Amino acid sequence: MARQPSILVVDDDPEMCALLVDVLRNENYDVIAVKDGTEAVLALRARSFDLILMDKNMPGPSGLDLLPGFRRVCPDSQVILMTAFGDVPSYMEAVEKGAAEYLFKPFRMEELRAAIAKALQIDAQSRP
């Protein structure tokens, strides 16, 4: 592991963003948090990320709306989508649109770590 894996957190809830940043920085990830799709697009223009951790429900374009574009523009960035508990249709749509993992809020931090590890592993496999 030459460099720290980079993660872009996209969530409109500042407390959720703060929590994710705190937890992931503590895990030695390179974390940047933005509050909506527009900021996310700007951030992705500036640099690339290994992983995008994105909320589904946001003002403006939703995580599901952004997902296909992100997959096209930066196919190397794995996407983990977060949404409300029990939102199975969104889950199916997210999987179809190429999300690597999916987290139902509220999730445990262990689940988050496991999902990130799994997503980055896919990333590693796809880049031999």
Place this chain on the structure above:
Amino acid sequence: MRGQWMRAIGDRLRHNLTTRLIILLALALMVITGINDYTRLVREREQLVTQTREDERIFAETLALAVRYNLRRGRTTEELEGLLGEIVARPGLVAVVIYDPDAAVVARTLAPGSEASTPDELVRRSLAQREAVSSMADSPSGRILRYVQPFRWPGGRAGAIEVQQTLREMERQFRRAVRTTIISRLLVLALFVLSIVILTRWNIARPIRALIAAARAVGRGDLAQRIAVPRQDEIGELAAEFNRMAENLQAANAELVRQAEERLRLEQEVQQTQKLATVGMLAAEVAHEIGTPLNVISGRAEVLDRVVPRDHPERRNLDVILSQAERIKGIIRALLDYTRPRRPSLRPEPILPIIGRVASLLMDRSQRRGVRLHLELSIGLPSVMADPEHLQQVFLNLVLNALDVTEKGGTVRITSGPDPQLPPEGRSSILRGKADTATLAVHVIDEGKGLTAEELNHAFEPFFSTKGRGQGTGLGLPIAEEIVRGHRGEIEMLSIPGTGTEVIVRIPLADMSPVVATAKEEAVGDGR
């Protein structure tokens, strides 16, 4: 009091067949036997009179012989009267009078209490013609039969003896005969009426009463009612026919009850599904709103959990926060699990029976609302990949909406075909879901007020409803959308304000989709 009694009889005559029959028969019998008895009695009376007259004649002749003998022997009037006095003790004899040829009374004897008679025309006629004559006369002590018998008076001329006899005895006998006849007739009549009453009761009234009682019971709804009439006659036939009718009614009723129960069951199922869906929607909403803050709480607590040592004095506070956050999560999950519709089990299914069931379920409702429900679907429609129960719910919601917005006299059409039925002018539309295989499109078209483009945009949002408050749940379309998406289909809504609304449901065809469907099903299965 008497009026009541009369009315009661009148009622009985009007309402009771047996009474009418009996009275008729009794009257007929009375007339026939009455005429018969009357003629018989008249004849009997004549015979009695003849008999009495004959008796009197013989008596008078005998008496005449005796008187003649005595006269010839030169007996005096006193002696003759003495002789007559002995004779007059004969029962019924009122008077015996002896006349000389000049019609003067020679001797006379009278029964006690009777009046003396004077020689009259009858006596003179008998003397003149020398013939016996008789006549009937009325007297205060009843009718009297007079008999005048001429006989040869000493000297060649004719004298006469008159015997008067009362008919009282005969009349008494006759009255007795009349009384006996009347009593016996009445007895016969009573016996006759009694036997007819018993016969009709037993043979007609009783079985007819049983029929009436059974018919009443059937009328009240007791269709298990049967009549036991082990007879071969018309009444037996009627009873058998009645029993057959009751049986058919019972069978038809049982079928109706079964159908009603089936319908009720379906409706309850639909209601239950809708209720669960409503709660499910609410739960989903709650889960969505609570998810993030709950995640922040539990996440922060987990962060602390990693750094606060097990024996820290404030450790308990942290543990409680962690466990309570977990508890809230459990509650939401249980609520969602309870209310979330089970995943559709997609299989090749013909669409017609599904829509047919919906149509039959809503036929009553459409009739009540005065809206025609018109199915324009061809028999040869291809099968779709569907869960019939879920798809039924979709069409139920759509047709319910259509019926509710269409005015009385309007039509709701269900049809199929690739293209929208509403004309393009002034039409706005919204499409939800995406079908990426060949589909079968089913259209539900109403003649309601239609929706504006703005309203259409909100149509699939939960709790959006153009119906009046309390009329719709506002969940019909979101649920339909969710189910159609679950079928990998799409749902499109087109509307022209003032013309109507058309909802098109596109469901993947059975023979095109198996590969895709299975692949996606597996993907879902893995992810869970």
